[in-house]
Amino acid sequence: MQQSAPNVDAAEVAKFTGLAQEWWDPLGPFATLHAINPLRLNWIDAHARLRGKRVLDVGCGAGILSEAMALRGAEVTAIDAGSEHLEAAREHARETGVDVTYLQTTAEAFSEQHAGGFDVVTCLEMLEHVPDPDSVVAALARLLVPGGQLLLSTINRTPRAFAEAIVGAEYLLRLLPQGTHEYARFLKPSELGASLRRQGLQVRELKGLTYSPLTRSYRLTTSVAVNYLLYAQAPLPGAGSDS
Ligand code: SAH
Numbered sequence: 001m002q003q004s005a006p007n008v009d010a011a012e013v014a015k016f017t018g019l020a021q022e023w024w025d026p027l028g029p030f031a032t033l034h035a036i037n038p039l040r041l042n043w044i045d046a047h048a049r050l051r052g053k054r055v056l057d058v059g060c061g062a063g064i065l066s067e068a069m070a071l072r073g074a075e076v077t078a079i080d081a082g083s084e085h086l087e088a089a090r091e092h093a094r095e096t097g098v099d100v101t102y103l104q105t106t107a108e109a110f111s112e113q114h115a116g117g118f119d120v121v122t123c124l125e126m127l128e129h130v131p132d133p134d135s136v137v138a139a140l141a142r143l144l145v146p147g148g149q150l151l152l153s154t155i156n157r158t159p160r161a162f163a164e165a166i167v168g169a170e171y172l173l174r175l176l177p178q179g180t181h182e183y184a185r186f187l188k189p190s191e192l193g194a195s196l197r198r199q200g201l202q203v204r205e206l207k208g209l210t211y212s213p214l215t216r217s218y219r220l221t222t223s224v225a226v227n228y229l230l231y232a233q234a235p236l237p238g239a240g241s242d243s
Pocket of ligand 1: 007009013058061062064065079080081082085105106123124125129
């Protein structure tokens with residue numbers, strides 16, 4: 001499927017499938033995703049109030065966020081273009097007993113059958129790996145119920161992001177495997193915001209996620225110069241558009 005789906009870069013997905021067995025190692029190549037998980041989970045839960053919600057996690061990897069949202073009481077479906085790490089996700093869910101439905105598909109293909117099917121859609125650390133992020137954003141918008149909530153994260157395209165997210169994180173601090181990110185695929189918040197508004201969504205919050213090498217910890221900040229989280233909402237029927 002990686003080869004044939006139009007908006008999947010097989011080489012990008014292979015960066016993640018090749019490490020399928022290491023996803024759940026908190027000190028392995030995805031240590032950063034483990035480290036930021038409580039922070040982003042709390043941010044998502046504060047906006048989306050996950051308990052009882054139908055949630056779709058797009059580009060779920062081996063389910064680090066998907067499982068955590070299910071543990072907060074959400075009914076989680078999680079999709080990814082890669083096969084091996086989805087298998088690792090299923091295996092982990094069997095071990096922990098956490099209930100998540102994992103499917104190998106793309107947002108675009110899934111949205112054809114499930115338009116309007118989710119209260120909450122999450123898509124974290126994925127948009128910077130796809131050839132056409134606008135096409136993903138359009139699919140994410142289609143998947144939401146009216147008034148539904150979309151929680152995203154990606155990396156800004158700034159000199160500072162190049163220095164910190166690529167040179168710093170991949171080469172100096174070795175927080176991520178080398179080659180994880182390509183600078184040209186980073187997205188400015190203004191570009192992502194414009195893409196969301198073209199789909200009729202309203203941007204409700206933009207937050208920076210900053211790593212401090214001194215304390216080796218992450219926190220939410222007002223600076224969106226490198227990593228950022230974005231919360232957007234689908235319009236309610238009858239609501240005038242202010243975008
Ligand atoms: N969202 C997870 C994993 C991020 S890693 C987290 O934040 O913890 C990026 C994931 O996106 C990988 O698992 C990769 O296989 C997936 N991916 C990349 N391109 C994709 C696409 N076009 N459709 C679906 N998944 C994709």
